[in-house]
Amino acid sequence: MSANHDGANLLEVRGLTKIFGTLTACDHIDLNIAKGEIHALLGENGAGKSTLVKMLFGSLEPNSGEIFWNGQAARITSPGVAKKLGIGMVFQHFSLFEALTAAENIALSLDDGSPISSIAAKARALSYSYGLPLDPDSLVGDLSVGERQRIEIIRCLLQTPQLIILDEPTSVLTPQEADKLFETLERLRSEGKSILYISHRLEEVKRICDRATVLRHGKVVGHCNPREETAASLARMMVGNEVQAVVRAPVEGIETAQPLLEVRGLTRKPATPFSIPLKNISLNVRAGEVIGIAGVAGNGQGEFFESVSGEVLQQDAASVRIRGKDAGGLTITGRRLLGAAFVPEERLGHGAAPRMKLSENLLLSRHATDGKAFVGTGGMVKSGAIYAASQRIIEAMDVRKSAPDPEAAALSGGNLQKFIVGRELDRRPSVMVVNQPTWGVDAGAAAHIRQALIELSRSGSAVLVISQDLDELFEISDAIAVMHNGELSKPMPIAEATFEKVGLLMGGAEPGHAEHTLETA
Amino acid sequence: MDITVNILLTIATAATPLLIAAIGELVVERSGVLNLGVEGMMIMGAVGGFGAGYLTGSPWIGLLAAIAMGALFSLLFAVMTLSLATNQVATGLSLTLLGLGLSGMIGTSFVGQPGVRLPNLDIPGLSAIPVVGKLLFGQDPVFYISIVLTAAVMWFLFKTRTGLTLRSIGDSHTSAHALGIKVIRYRYLSVIFGGACAGLAGGHLSLVYTPQWVENMTAGRGWIALALVVFASWRPWRVLAGAYIFGAVWIGQLHAQAFGIPVPSQMLSSLPYLATVVVLVLISRNKRLTMMNTPASLGQPFVPDR
Numbered sequence: 001m002s003a004n005h006d007g008a009n010l011l012e013v014r015g016l017t018k019i020f021g022t023l024t025a026c027d028h029i030d031l032n033i034a035k036g037e038i039h040a041l042l043g044e045n046g047a048g049k050s051t052l053v054k055m056l057f058g059s060l061e062p063n064s065g066e067i068f069w070n071g072q073a074a075r076i077t078s079p080g081v082a083k084k085l086g087i088g089m090v091f092q093h094f095s096l097f098e099a100l101t102a103a104e105n106i107a108l109s110l111d112d113g114s115p116i117s118s119i120a121a122k123a124r125a126l127s128y129s130y131g132l133p134l135d136p137d138s139l140v141g142d143l144s145v146g147e148r149q150r151i152e153i154i155r156c157l158l159q160t161p162q163l164i165i166l167d168e169p170t171s172v173l174t175p176q177e178a179d180k181l182f183e184t185l186e187r188l189r190s191e192g193k194s195i196l197y198i199s200h201r202l203e204e205v206k207r208i209c210d211r212a213t214v215l216r217h218g219k220v221v222g223h224c225n226p227r228e229e230t231a232a233s234l235a236r237m238m239v240g241n242e243v244q245a246v247v248r249a250p251v252e253g254i255e256t257a258q259p260l261l262e263v264r265g266l267t268r269k270p271a272t273p274f275s276i277p278l279k280n281i282s283l284n285v286r287a288g289e290v291i292g293i294a295g296v297a298g299n300g301q302g303e304f305f306e307s308v309s310g311e312v313l314q315q316d317a318a319s320v321r322i323r324g325k326d327a328g329g330l331t332i333t334g335r336r337l338l339g340a341a342f343v344p345e346e347r348l349g350h351g352a353a354p355r356m357k358l359s360e361n362l363l364l365s366r367h368a369t370d371g372k373a374f375v376g377t378g379g380m381v382k383s384g385a386i387y388a389a390s391q392r393i394i395e396a397m398d399v400r401k402s403a404p405d406p407e408a409a410a411l412s413g414g415n416l417q418k419f420i421v422g423r424e425l426d427r428r429p430s431v432m433v434v435n436q437p438t439w440g441v442d443a444g445a446a447a448h449i450r451q452a453l454i455e456l457s458r459s460g461s462a463v464l465v466i467s468q469d470l471d472e473l474f475e476i477s478d479a480i481a482v483m484h485n486g487e488l489s490k491p492m493p494i495a496e497a498t499f500e501k502v503g504l505l506m507g508g509a510e511p512g513h514a515e516h517t518l519e520t521a
Numbered sequence: 522m523d524i525t526v527n528i529l530l531t532i533a534t535a536a537t538p539l540l541i542a543a544i545g546e547l548v549v550e551r552s553g554v555l556n557l558g559v560e561g562m563m564i565m566g567a568v569g570g571f572g573a574g575y576l577t578g579s580p581w582i583g584l585l586a587a588i589a590m591g592a593l594f595s596l597l598f599a600v601m602t603l604s605l606a607t608n609q610v611a612t613g614l615s616l617t618l619l620g621l622g623l624s625g626m627i628g629t630s631f632v633g634q635p636g637v638r639l640p641n642l643d644i645p646g647l648s649a650i651p652v653v654g655k656l657l658f659g660q661d662p663v664f665y666i667s668i669v670l671t672a673a674v675m676w677f678l679f680k681t682r683t684g685l686t687l688r689s690i691g692d693s694h695t696s697a698h699a700l701g702i703k704v705i706r707y708r709y710l711s712v713i714f715g716g717a718c719a720g721l722a723g724g725h726l727s728l729v730y731t732p733q734w735v736e737n738m739t740a741g742r743g744w745i746a747l748a749l750v751v752f753a754s755w756r757p758w759r760v761l762a763g764a765y766i767f768g769a770v771w772i773g774q775l776h777a778q779a780f781g782i783p784v785p786s787q788m789l790s791s792l793p794y795l796a797t798v799v800v801l802v803l804i805s806r807n808k809r810l811t812m813m814n815t816p817a818s819l820g821q822p823f824v825p826d827r
Contacts, residue, residue, distance in 0.1 A: 059699055059825075079701030095696035097689045099813045107682065108689050109700045116685075139813070272812060 009071070010035045010163055010194045011056070016065030018051050025051040027218040028065070033163065038185060038195045040205045040226055043215035044238055044442045046412060049198050052215070053165050056196075057089045058082040083111075088161030090152045090169055096140050103136035106155045119158075127154050130184050145297045146177045153184070164188065165196045170204060171468065174296055175503035182208050200238070201471075202231040216240055239443050246450045246475050249458065251288050254478065259284040260462035261340070261431045262321040266314065268307055276300035276486045278307065283481060283488060285431070285462040290454060291491055292477030293466040294502050300486035301466045302345065305435045308464075309342040310335045322431055333368040341429035343421055345436045345466075347413060351420045354409035358401075359383070359390040361408050362423055369427060389426065390419075397422035398448060414441035421449050425456055432456055435466045450476045470499060484508045528772060529656055533664055534730055536768030538563070538722040540667045542746035543753075543760045544674050545718020550750055551678060552711035553691040555820040557613025558598050560743025561620020562716050566591040566723025568624040571636055571734040574727075580639040584663070584724045591720015592713050594620060599712040603705050606822040617743065625736045636732035639663065663725045670718070675757040687711065691816030694823040704823055719743065745794075752801035754811045763801050770796040 013031040017024065026048045033039045043049045054060040058076040067074050069085050076082050096105050103120035110119065120136035127134035132150040140148060149169065156164055170178040185195055185208060199205055205212060205226050212226045214237045222237050268278040278300055285291045295301055306312045308320055314328035321327055322338040332342065344350045352361045363374055363386045376382050387405060397418040401411055408416055421437060437453065438446035454476055457463040467473050473480050479491035482505035489505050542559055549556050569590030574583025598616050601607045642665065644658035678684040687707055690697045694704045726738055745767065753759035774789040805811050
C-alpha cells in the first residue's frame with residue numbers, strides 16, 4: 001500500500017483495530033491528519049476515541065493496522081517512541097504527580113537530562129509567552145484543575161511536538177479558560193503544528209476545527225468539515241439517530257414552596273492537605289425545583305456532597321436540614337430515613353459495589369428505608385422481592401445488560417448510572433442529591449436521566465444536581481449556583497443565567513470574592 | 522569514660538542493621554512496592570553470610586554472599602509481584618515465612634560452629650581522637666557503609682533525575698507509564714536494591730554483631746525496619762534517627778535490667794518500641810509533609826493495559 005499520496009499528511013492511519021476480549025473498541029479506523037490543521041475526533045463516550053489516541057501515543061498496542069508518520073511506516077510501541085517521533089499528548093485524566101512540583105512534573109517528561117532549575121525557567125518563560133501563566137515551584141496537589149491542565153499543555157509544548165493530541169481538554173475548564181486554550185491552539189496551528197482535538201462539545205469543534213472524523217461504536221462513520229455542519233447534524237452522526245430533547249416546563253409559585261433541603265452556614269475544614277475547605281455555604285432547595293451547582297472540578301463539590309449526604313457528619317446539626325429536621329448529625333441511613341436520596345459521583349466502588357449483582361446493590365442502598373419490603377423475619381433477605389424491584393428499575397430506566405441480574409461491573413458506565421439513579425428514583429425521595437449525574441454517559445442515556453430528574457422535581461421533590469457540565473445544568477436547572485474554592489454563590493434563576501455569567505463565577509470573578517489562595521496547613 | 526564510649530559503640534552496632542534494612546525498604550516503598558519480606562531476606566542474608574564466611578574463612582566473602590543472598594531472594598518477590606502482579610502483602614508475608622524456614626534448614630550444620638568476625642576498620646589518624654575518634658572512625662566496616670548508604674540514598678532520591686523518576690512512580694504508576702517511564706524495570710531494580718540491603722543487614726548480624734549462626738537470629742529486626750520506614754514517613758534522615766533511637770533505648774534498657782532496677786523486665790523490653798513510635802510520631806506531626814512523602818501507589822499491583 002502506498003501511504004503518502006501528496007506529501008502533506010503528517011499522520012496516516014490505515015485499518016487500525018484494537019480488540020479487548022469480546023469488544024472491538026476500534027474497528028479498522030482510517031484517519032489522515034495534515035500538517036498545520038486542527039483535526040477533530042468526535043464520538044460519544046465509548047465510541048473508541050480514547051482507545052484510538054492511546055494507540056497513536058503508544059500506550060496501547062493495536063491488534064492490526066498501520067500507522068504512517070511523514071509517509072514512513074511507524075511502529076509506536078511505547079509513549080517514549082511516540083515522543084521521539086514528535087507526538088505529544090495532553091491527557092483527559094491527568095497524568096500528573098500530585099506530590100511533586102510543577103517543574104518536577106515537567107522535568108519527568110523531558111529526557112534531555114537538563115537540571116530541574118533550568119526546566120523551571122524554561123517552563124515559566126514558555127507559559128507566559130502562550131498566556132498560560134504557571135508557577136513552576138507550586139505543588140500540583142494544591143492546584144486547581146485548570147492550572148493542572150496548563151502544566152500538561154506546557155509539558156507537551158516543551159517537547160516541541162509536531163502533532164499534539166488533546167483528549168477532551170475543555171471538560172475541566174471554565175468558558176473563559178477554554179477561550180484562552182483556543183487562542184493557544186490557533187497560534188500553534190499558525191506555527192505549522194497539527195492538532196488532534198477530541199471532544200464531544202460540538203460548538204467548540206465547529207469553532208476551531210478544520211476537519212472532523214466521527215466515530216461510532218468503534219467505527220469511522222464519516223469525515224466532514226465541521227464548519228459546514230450544524231451541531232444537530234454532527235450530533236446525528238455521533239449518535240446515529242435523533243437524541244430526544246429534554247423538556248423542562250417552568251415552575252410557578254416556587255417562592256412559596258416549602259424548602260425540603262436546607263443548608264445553613266455549612267463549614268468544613270480540609271480533611272486532607274489536598275482537599276478544599278467549605279466556607280459558610282447556605283442554600284435552600286424547595287419542593288418542585290431543580291437547583292444546579294456548577295463549578296470547575298476540585299472546588300469543593302466532592303466535599304460538599306459528602307457533607308450533605310452524611311458520609312461526613314457535621315458538628316452543627318442544624319447546618320443540614322432535611323424536610324425541616326436537623327440532619328447534620330445523622331448518618332447516610334438517618335438522612336435517607338428522612339426521605340433523602342443520594343447518588344455519588346463515582347459509580348464503581350462508591351455508587352455501586354462492582355462485584356455484586358444489581359439486585360444486591362439495590363439492597364445495599366435501601367435495606368434501611370425499605371427494610372420491610374426487602375428484609376424478612378430474622379434478617380433474612382427476600383431475594384425474590386429485591387430481584388423484582390431491580391427488574392422494575394431496569395425496565396423504568398431502560399438499562400441495557402447482558403444477563404438478567406448481572407454484576408454492577410459488567411454494565412457499561414451509562415447503563416450502570418441509569419440503574420443507580422433509577423434505584424434512588426424508585427423510592428420517590430422527597431430530596432434527591434446527585435453528583436455528576438451523566439458523567440461519561442452517552443447522549444441518549446443522559447437525556448433519559450435528566451428527564452427523570454426534572455419529573456421527580458415536578459412531582460414535588462427537591463432536586464440538587466452538582467455537575468461540571470454547563471450544558472446539562474442549563475438544560476435541567478431552575479436556578480444555578482456556582483461553587484468556587486469552597487464557597488457557593490447565590491443561586492441565579494435560570495432566566496437570568498448566561499454561560500458568561502456562570503463562567504465568570506466559576507473562575508472566581510465575583511465582586512469581593514477572595515482570590516484563590518494556597519492553604520498552608 | 523570508657524564505659525560510656527563502649528555503650529555508645531554497642532548502640533551503633535545495634536542500630537546499623539536496622540538502618541541498612543530500613544533504608545533499602547525505603548527505596549523499595551518509594552517506588553510504590555510494599556515488600557513485607559524484609560525479615561525473610563534479612564535472615565537469608567544472615568545464613569548466607571555466615572555460611573560463606575565459615576566455609577571460606579573470609580568474612581569479606583561472607584559479607585558479599587549475604588548481599589547476594591538478600592538480592593537473590595528479593596528477586597523471587599519481584600518476579601511474583603511485578604511480573605505476575607500477585608498481591609504484595611501476601612507475597613511479602615510468605616517471603617518472610619519462607620526465609621525463616623529455609624534459613625533454618627540451610628543453617629542446621631552451622632549451629633554451634635565458630636564464625637568469622639569482620640574486623641573493625643580504624644581510620645588511620647582520625648580514630649586516635651579521644652572519644653569521638655573511637656565512635657566515628659573506629660567502627661566495623663558495615664557501620665561506615667550504613668552511614669554512606671543513607672547519605673547516598675538521600676542524595677539519589679532528592680537530587681537526581683533518576684531519583685525523581687523513582688519517586689514519581691511511587692506517586693502514580695499510571696501517570697509514569699503514560700509518560701513512557703519503564704515502571705516495572707525501575708521497580709525490579711528497587712526491589713533488588715532493597716533485598717541487597719536486607720541481606721547486608723543480615724550479614725552484619727552474623728558476621729559482626731554476634732558472629733555465629735542461630736536460628737531466627739534476626740528476631741523481628743526486619744519488622745522493626747519496616748515500621749521505621751513508615752513512622753519515618755519515607756524520609757532517609759528520619760529512618761537514621763529512628764534506628765538510633767531504637768538502638769539507644771534497646772541498649773539502655775539492657776543495662777537497666779542488668780542494674781536490676783525495680784521495673785518489670787517486660788516493661789523495659791517494650792520501651793525501645795514505644796520510644797521509637799512516640800518520637801517518630803512527634804516528628805511526623807506535619808500532615809501535609811507526610812502526605813507529600815507518602816508514596817500514593819504503595820502496594821498496588823501495576824498491570825499496564827496493552
